[in-house]
Amino acid sequence: MPVLNAHLQHRPASAEDLHEVVRFPQDADELFFAYPKASWPLTVGQLAAAMAERRGSTVALLDGKVAGFANFYQWQHGDSCALGNMMVAPWARGQGVARYLIEAMEHQARTQYKAKVMKVSCFNANAGGLLLYTHLGYQPRAIVERQAQDGRRVALVQMDKPLMD
Structure with missing residues (x-):
């Protein structure tokens, strides 16, 4: 279950949230x-x-305002889920929204998909994301080469974390 915080809640994302x-x-x-x-x-x-092509699209609410968004781009019942589209509103950054939302998605992966592992991928230039994921217990498993939209080579750090009941 996500850490309790009176200011944070989550719910399924709706078209109006987009x-x-x-x-x-x-x-x-x-x-x-x-x-x-x-x-x-x-x-x-x-x-x-x-x-439409992903599962579990969820918004985090900070004091009732949409402050974060995430979903699963891969889901294998009984095995793993992969976190995607993780975003936090600029005004809500530094207030625990990302941590809360990741924990909510971990809970959803465990309960709805019986996932034993949560996977995340984070680009090398996203220091904040890399630090947050490692702080939350994610371990690097692989680094794969990707190409940025401008053609630059970038490293995608693939991480995972066992999900405990």
């Missing part, structure tokens, strides 16, 4: 970290398409 969520990434790099296949700027259409 107008708010598309404003979370502040530049093309932030969008690339959260949704590498998307084009800058993020649009409701792009995010709606991602939601």
Whole structure:
């Protein structure tokens, strides 16, 4: 279960939430970290398409306002889930939203998909993400080469964490 915080809640994402969520990434790099296949700027259409092909789209609410978004881009019942589209609103950063939402997604992976492992992938330039995931117990398993939209070589750090009941 996510850590209890009177200011934080979560619920399934709705189509109405997307107008708010598309404003979370502040530049093309932030969008690339959260949704590498998307084009800058993020649009409701792009995010709606991602939601349609993914599972578990969830929003975190901070004092009742949409403050975070995440989903699963891979899910294998009884095995693992892979966290995707992890984004936090700029005004909500540094207030525990990402941690809370990741824990909520871990709970969802355990309860709905009976997942034993949660997987995350984080680009090398996303120091904040790498530090957060390792702080939450994720261990690096592989580093794979990817290409940024401008053609640069980037490293995608693949991490995972056992999910305990």
